[in-house]
Amino acid sequence: MTTLATIAVTLVALLHLYFLVLEMFFWTKPLGLRTFGNKPEFAEASKVLAANQGLYNGFLAAGLLWGLSQGSAGRSVELFFLSCVLVAGVFGAVTASRKILFVQALPAVIALALVLLTPA
Template identity: 35%
Template sequence: MVIAGLVLAGVAAVVHVFIFYLESIGWTGGLARKTFGMTREEAEAQRELAFNQGFYNLFLAVAVVVGIIVYAAGQHAVGATLVFAGAGSMVAASSVLVLSNPSRAAAAAKQGLIPALGVLALAIGLII
């Protein structure tokens, strides 16, 4: 179960690296505008905010990846803590998204379901 949790958290990290790309690099491009339902003008107006938010997503992904590496290196408590912190923050952020704007429930699910499953699997694996 631990391996399943680490794999799911790793997949969540990859998703958050993609979100980083959309928000910090490709924000005004067609894919990001389509994904977030914006016009070019709206994207330009929000560019600075999105750039910052994208890095937040990248740092969560980095915490998870470092946690997986540290766990695999035998430092289980430290590695699991980093995975819980990174993936747990992803889940918390997706919860804030859906609570602040219920019409974004689908986006929140895409952002938060995989890390939630990873946290759950890791926790169960460490308990049993």
């Protein structure tokens, strides 16, 4: 895998670790409230759902890092998890906020393209 593809996949994984931290630990805090545009009452009522969502983002990050750790043998793992990130990003953009298309789906598309353009 080229260095550029590795960097892109790593950045997508780091983004999802950041989402994990925001959703699991800062959902009801000022940073989480500001990031997601939630009112404190809503954040408090939905914090268990947000933690669950954060955990899923952690699984996406773990899958991407696992793929990276396998070298060229991990290419199919990376492609699978990048595809999962892309689908989640498109679904989130349609159902929650268009911003998710740019924050989650676009980085996944870029990383996916770079991995696919890298000779196997």
